[in-house]
Amino acid sequence: MATTGMQLLGLVLSIIGWVGGFLVCTLPMWRVTAFIGNNIVTAQITWEGLWMNCIVQSTGEIQCKVYDSLLALPSDMQAARGFTVLSVLLCCLGITLGVLGIKCTKCVGHPSLEARLARISGALFVIAGFLYIVPVCWAAHSIIRDFYDPYVAAPHKRELGPALYLGWGASALMLIGGSLLYAGSSPPGIPSSPTFSSGDSSPRRGGGAGQVKGYV
Secondary structure: HHHHHHHHHHHHHHHHHHHHHHHHHHOOOOOOOOOHHOOOOOOOOOOOOEOOOEEEEOOOOEEEOOOOOOOOOHHHHHHHHHHHHHHHHHHHHHHOOOOOOOOOOOOOOOOHHHHHHHHHHHHHHHHHHHHHHHHHHHHHHHHHHHHOOOOOOOOOOOOOOHHHHHHHHHHHHHHHHHHHHHOOOOOOOOOOOOOOOOOOOOOOOOOOHHHHHHHH
């Protein structure tokens, strides 16, 4: 029951992380306008994401436009597209294998095969978590570097958007959930904790008594 609960907890955490990662991939809030110097009061706010950028007017109106060219994007955003899409696909495969492999579903019917599928699912979630955290950290590094660069004009400086914080949380859930799913899916016949057989290693009293009698 403990391993089944660990499997369920790991799968649930991984699914929540996958949902958060999907939102990170689609939300245009990776970079937001930085209010520096005379730009404290502005009529519009700029959002920049992986697929589009949006302008939020002071009246509440939002206008979004899809990027015209992939090559015009910075290198970190181009890499983030590939990493996040690949991570989403790995999570979809991991969810399918996880549902088939956890013990409470009984979809496969073979315990050894179920354990193997669940372990593969956990490994896929861990890989997907790393694929998410790499572009998020890369984008955050680029934003911070440009923010403190004196050669970058103030209107072009950006701050960390909410999508980056959500990406860190989603990747952490995938890493933790995948690890729990992998650890709770031990194949049948392999105990989750080592067991030691208590052998009778103490000398027999009868033998000692016989030796004493022989000397007497």
